[in-house]
Amino acid sequence: MTYIRKSVWANGGDFDDPILFWYAKAVGALKTKALDDPTSWRFFAGIHGFEAELWEGFGYYDPTVDQLPSQQVQATYWQQCQHGTWFFVPWHRGYLVAIESILRTEIINQGGPQDWSLPFWDYSDTTNPNAAYMPPAFERTHLPDGSVNPLYVAQRYGTYHPLPAQDITLTALEDLQFTTPHNFKAFGGPETSFSHSNRIFGDLESKPHNLVHDDIGGDNGIMSDPDSAGLDPIFYLHHANIDRLWSVWLELGDGRSNPVDAQWLEGPVTGRKFIMPLASGDSWQYTPQDVQNNLDINVNGTQLGYEYTAGSGVSAAQEMLSTSESRAKLLGFESFKTPLNLQPVASELIGATTKKLQIDGLTNVAIPLDHKMKNTLQKSFMALETLSDKGVSEPDRVFLKLENVKANREGIILDIYTTLANDENQNNTSLVESIGLFGIRKASNAKEEHGGAGLNIIVDITNYFDELHLNKQIADTNAFPISFVPRQPLASDADLSIGQISVYREGL
Numbered sequence: 001m002t003y004i005r006k007s008v009w010a011n012g013g014d015f016d017d018p019i020l021f022w023y024a025k026a027v028g029a030l031k032t033k034a035l036d037d038p039t040s041w042r043f044f045a046g047i048h049g050f051e052a053e054l055w056e057g058f059g060y061y062d063p064t065v066d067q068l069p070s071q072q073v074q075a076t077y078w079q080q081c082q083h084g085t086w087f088f089v090p091w092h093r094g095y096l097v098a099i100e101s102i103l104r105t106e107i108i109n110q111g112g113p114q115d116w117s118l119p120f121w122d123y124s125d126t127t128n129p130n131a132a133y134m135p136p137a138f139e140r141t142h143l144p145d146g147s148v149n150p151l152y153v154a155q156r157y158g159t160y161h162p163l164p165a166q167d168i169t170l171t172a173l174e175d176l177q178f179t180t181p182h183n184f185k186a187f188g189g190p191e192t193s194f195s196h197s198n199r200i201f202g203d204l205e206s207k208p209h210n211l212v213h214d215d216i217g218g219d220n221g222i223m224s225d226p227d228s229a230g231l232d233p234i235f236y237l238h239h240a241n242i243d244r245l246w247s248v249w250l251e252l253g254d255g256r257s258n259p260v261d262a263q264w265l266e267g268p269v270t271g272r273k274f275i276m277p278l279a280s281g282d283s284w285q286y287t288p289q290d291v292q293n294n295l296d297i298n299v300n301g302t303q304l305g306y307e308y309t310a311g312s313g314v315s316a317a318q319e320m321l322s323t324s325e326s327r328a329k330l331l332g333f334e335s336f337k338t339p340l341n342l343q344p345v346a347s348e349l350i351g352a353t354t355k356k357l358q359i360d361g362l363t364n365v366a367i368p369l370d371h372k373m374k375n376t377l378q379k380s381f382m383a384l385e386t387l388s389d390k391g392v393s394e395p396d397r398v399f400l401k402l403e404n405v406k407a408n409r410e411g412i413i414l415d416i417y418t419t420l421a422n423d424e425n426q427n428n429t430s431l432v433e434s435i436g437l438f439g440i441r442k443a444s445n446a447k448e449e450h451g452g453a454g455l456n457i458i459v460d461i462t463n464y465f466d467e468l469h470l471n472k473q474i475a476d477t478n479a480f481p482i483s484f485v486p487r488q489p490l491a492s493d494a495d496l497s498i499g500q501i502s503v504y505r506e507g508l
């Protein structure tokens with residue numbers, strides 16, 4: 001049987017939809033199970049991430065009552081989630097398949113539908129005015145029968161009434177590569193080994209994934225922290241949508257494909273494996289190769305493949321011009337001669353800040369551009385002036401890299417603005433990108449993986465330089481001006497800082 005995952009809004013997003021009614025029933029049953037039972041709600045959240053103190057604060061762990069799994073069981077299953085890596089999508093796919101099968105088993109035992117499947121939350125569906133709102137079944141404190149609603153979580157402190165439009169655009173679908181050498185325009189994330197702690201995000205993980213986590217969780221909420229996010233039932237609908245977008249991306253073609261390297265297909269060679277407990281009491285070990293086709297997922301001999309009903313992404317991306325196409329248009333050309341999915345040939349640093357930047361509120365910074373290093377970038381634009389329409393190569397792309405971004409609190413969203421240099425009033429600011437710092441707390445902790453080096457974030461700023469070129473200003477531009485604006489006022493102990501900000505050019 002191929003299971004079908006449907007849009008949560010298809011039947012109104014409330015409890016008269018049997019999919020949500022039975023989800024609530026099953027989540028409720030799994031929540032009553034002991035923490036150290038591998039098929040319990042909390043055990044599964046622990047597979048994503050766990051921290052005793054954090055869970056205690058949220059009321060999901062009581063050391064005087066709850067028995068933790070043994071050290072060995074924890075070392076095998078817990079704290080597995082893969083972030084800031086090319087394993088982000090395949091690891092989460094296996095995680096969803098496992099919890100979906102446990103929920104389905106529970107639902108069948110209670111007399112529910114045999115074919116129950118996880119719904120997905122298609123917040124980016126512009127044809128549905130409700131899409132960006134949290135479905136009502138997750139907002140009610142009680143079920144229709146008056147009992148407590150297991151899908152409700154009090155610690156959602158963020159802004160999701162509705163999710164801000166700029167946080168759920170599907171620009172990641174424009175990417176043509178899964179992984180790229182410097183993670184510039186990489187859909188799926190950088191090549192790594194087993195990567196539990198975040199380092200540098202692929203484009204799908206940045207947006208909408210990280211932003212939606214932080215929009216819902218808000219300041220130190222359950223969904224803002226990878227160590228607690230799996231406790232919120234909305235997590236699995238958010239991730240079903242992210243998983244769907246991976247399938248949509250592949251469907252779009254034009255060279256989009258999964259990595260073919262053994263290092264990706266076979267999963268991490270050293271250290272831990274991807275492994276999930278099943279309802280039967282067995283466990284399922286899997287690799288990205290085992291889950292790369294959602295229609296065909298063999299779990300210890302049982303076919304648990306599934307498909308998605310239609311949703312946003314396919315038509316949006318078909319209307320969307322590729323990055324090259326929209327640049328050509330902006331710069332006044334029909335197209336560039338550069339093949340669509342050519343791997344970049346060179347990337348080079350053209351400027352960087354020298355001091356750590358502390359961010360308490362609105363913070364302006366100009367990244368100095370080295371004159372000599374800027375030369376090559378300039379040349380790539382100058383070619384546009386001299387060559388005929390037919391032979392024009394796409395000029396360099398330009399990226400901002402934020403390194404060692406650290407903070408003590410989760411749920412921070414930064415909006416990045418820039419001002420064109422010729423704007424005398426400096427009031428013509430435009431939003432460059434919004435970034436959600438999901439996972440920053442642990443990534444900033446010296447005791448964790450990578451020694452607290454923080455997060456690294458890539459932002460595409462090509463558009464700014466295209467505008468500069470059109471204004472004939474590249475030669476005179478000595479710095480790239482940006483403003484960081486925390487979406488919400490920062491808590492006094494947030495201690496948000498960016499170690500270094502660099503500008504890179506990338507030749508195609």
Ligand SMILES: [Cu+2]
Nearest residue numbers: 209213229239
């Ligand atoms: Cu997530």
